[in-house]
Amino acid sequence: MKKATRQAYGEALEKLGHKNSNVVVLDADLSGSTKTSIFKKSFPERFFNMGIAEANMVDTAAGLSQVGKIPFASTFSMFGAGRAFEQVRQSMAYQMANVKLVTTHGGISVGEDGGSHQSIEDIAIMRAIPNMTVIVPADATETEKVINVIAEYVGPVYVRCSRMDTDVLFDENYHFEIGKGNLLKDGDDITIIANGLMVEEALKAQQILSEKNISVAVINMACVKPIDKELVITYAKKTGAIITAEEHNYVGGLYGAVSEVVSKHYPVRMDYVAMEDQFGKSGKPEDLMRYFNLTADAIVKKAEALYSSKK
Amino acid sequence: MEDRVKRLTELANELRVDILAMLVKSQSGHPGGSLSVIDVMTALYFEIAKIRKGDPNWVDRDRVVLSKGHVTPALFSVFAKLGFIEKKELMTFRQINSRLQGHPDKKCPGVEVATGSLGHGLSMANGMAIGLKMDGKPNRVFAILGDGEIQEGQVWEAAMAAAHYKLDNLIAVVDHNRLQIDGWVESVMTVSPVDEKFRAFGWEVLTIDGHDMNQILEAFEYALTIKNRPTVIVAHTVKGKGVSFMENQAKFHGTAPKMDEFKKALEEWNITNFDFSIFE
Structure with a gap:
């Protein structure tokens, strides 16, 4: 069975929305691609399209976290880690804001869009920031586990998902924990x-x-x-x-x-x-x-x- | 003069002394913008915003975001007066191990969000305003921006979003003191017309003299009545307001006054009983 980790993200997020009413989702005009559209369909009142403005999106998410929300902000890895680097540093990491920046289309497997959209440096950038947790799930199963774990963890997290459909490697018994291989x-x-x-x-x-x-x-x-x-x-x-x-x-x-x-x-x-x-x-x-x-x-x-x- | 106008004007002038005292001690920090914005901040923290003295984490408080985060001397002088921190702690400003960092840091009680890197505050204020609205809370979010700061493109991303989401629980103030580090704002990078720009983005815009306490209070109180759109108060101010040799001097954007300059300011203010032992 094949499934893209971005698809698993969107589905996990929607399930999470049923379990936790504090979860809110922001996207920067890519909800169809990042699959946050699945959450949007079920919870339109908790979904915020911020337009093509990633910097503002990340800081808005940080603001939401200060009044008790658990924001998941999504865009392509290139724009989340690249365009909004300083917002991640100042507003997520520096003040330990409870924001989850879950990006999709990481790496070169973005494919046809080309080099401008293929982030090959996002992990280095995010990893260099103190307080950050950085996660790259391997398959759909792990992605779902990751989303549930980071929703419980209080603090800033960067997750990189992929665009392309890939084999599901793990079964339901697979265990993911922050800080554990x-x-x-x-x-x-x-x-x-x-x-x-x-x-x-x-x-x-x-x-x-x-x-x-x-x-x-x-x-x-x-x-x-x-x-x-x-x-x-x-x-x-x-x-x-x-x-x-x-x-x-x-x-x-x-x-x-x-x-x-x-x-x-x-x-x-x-x-x-x-x-x-x-x-x-x-x-x-x-x-x-x-x-x-x-x-x-x-x-x-x-x-x-x-x-x-x-x- | 209305009682509260007199009281708040006097309080702002009292805080001006604390601002300069902190800066004399730290010998590092930003006096110009602290002095230009302190009248607005005094009105906001002591009259307009729902803030409870001695209780910075009160759940039903309004939120104030100091987006022009470099004016920590103004912010911390207010916090000391509100009992969020002890007044003597002001003398630790910018020193190692102090909670009073150069720019607002959540280590200090009363700081809602970390700011200082310009252009972030309005976006975070938007997030807070959206969240409070979602929860049906009546609270307001206030964001204080600098006029140089609005050169940051993100401010306009945020301005667009605030209007789009009809954030009528959000009130922004632009401290329009016309100076930034490199000189006059209009010569560094034109921001005018500030009012028309915000109006074009869908905001209610009020323009006032940011040192006239009566106008400041009236503007805030009018802003509280606005529905379906965010309000910005463009406060025309003077950088370094209140000290003759600091007014309109770009140099005092980020240069702390020396002790002799502080003494000169005290003379201008006819203050003869200042307790210099706080510096020891």
């Missing part, structure tokens, strides 16, 4: 730490590598910040080599977050599968993922190289 496969030779759409690729890579007698651990690190230090250190010690995989620039994202832990606590060999400090471009999402080497095969190649250098 999830070990999906255990192994001894190498660890792949991935998030977002790259989790599926990491799992495929693990299969291929196991056939080549390389024992691979796979961790889903949806919560990039705060990062699960213990899990990273445990697997640095256990496997002695780590590859990160993310649909983001290699600067400042998951690779950066994992490197920060590893370099300080238990240095091991590392490599990454990520964007090579370049912008995206137009094309079909699947073609772009291949073009920019964000695939299971790319992970396998890097893993093999890392494994042989380890010996």
Whole structure:
């Protein structure tokens, strides 16, 4: 079964609306794309279209949080983290406002819209801000869990969802917790730490590598910040080599977050599968993922190289 | 003169002394805009807004957002008078470990939202106004902006949204003192006509002398009666108001007065009994 994480977001938000009357939703003229339109349909009196004005939207959400509302503000990742960066910093993070900035169309899998709309730096930007929690769910199941968890958590959160339909990887028993990674496969030779759409690729890579007698651990690190230090250190010690995989620039994202832990606590060999400090471009999402080497095969190649250098 | 006009005028002048005293002690901060806006803020906090002395978190309070956040000396002098903080705490302004940060920070009781980076306050005030309306609360939200601040594009995003959502529980004030850090507002970047701009965005617009307490009170009270649209009060003021050598001087936007300048101001105000031991 395939479902985009943005679709799961919209559906989870609508369900949440039934459970919690303080939840309000803001969008910047993209409610059809971000799927907040599903919430709007059920709760028009709690939905606010702010027009094409993301800065004002984020600050308005911050204001709503000051009078007891739980605002979810949505737009594309590029505009939420990019256009409204300073509003996120000053009005969400600096004053610990209870605002959830849930963006969609993260990364290059936006596809045909091209590089102008493909955020490859949003995780780095959001992660650099104190007080922020930053989450990149891997599939529809995890997205629903994330939305429910962050609604209960009091504080500023950035979530990045994707546009493209992807496989549902987890069942209802999957558990998401802020600050915790999830070990999906255990192994001894190498660890792949991935998030977002790259989790599926990491799992495929693990299969291929196991056939080549390389024992691979796979961790889903949806919560990039705060990062699960213990899990990273445990697997640095256990496997002695780590590859990160993310649909983001290699600067400042998951690779950066994992490197920060590893370099300080238990240095091991590392490599990454990520964007090579370049912008995206137009094309079909699947073609772009291949073009920019964000695939299971790319992970396998890097893993093999890392494994042989380890010996 | 009406009793309350006299009382509030005197109170504002008393707060002017506290503002300068804080700045003399900290040797850092923004006197010009604090002195231009203090008459409006005195009327607002001590007469117009539903604010309860000594109870900054009163659930039924009106909300005041100081969008021109650099005038913390004005804000904190008001808070001390309201008993939100102790008066002696004013002497910790801008020092390490103080709750009185350079720009409003929620560490200080009475600060509704963190501001200081210009252009954010009106948007946050909109959010509060929408939320209060949703809950059927009768409370008002007041936002105080600078005239240089309205050069920020976000102010106009917010102005558009406030009118769109018919936020008649929102009252904004533009402290139109005509000066910003680099000089005269009109030479740095033209903002006039301020009134026509807001009117074009769908706001009720009132223009007053922002140092005439009678006009200030009348404007606020009229604004409280407006339905279906937000109101802005364009308050024409003088930067550095009340101290002859600070008035209309861009230099005193962000330069604290020295002790000799403070003493000169006290002389101008005929204050002979100032207790200098607070500086120790």
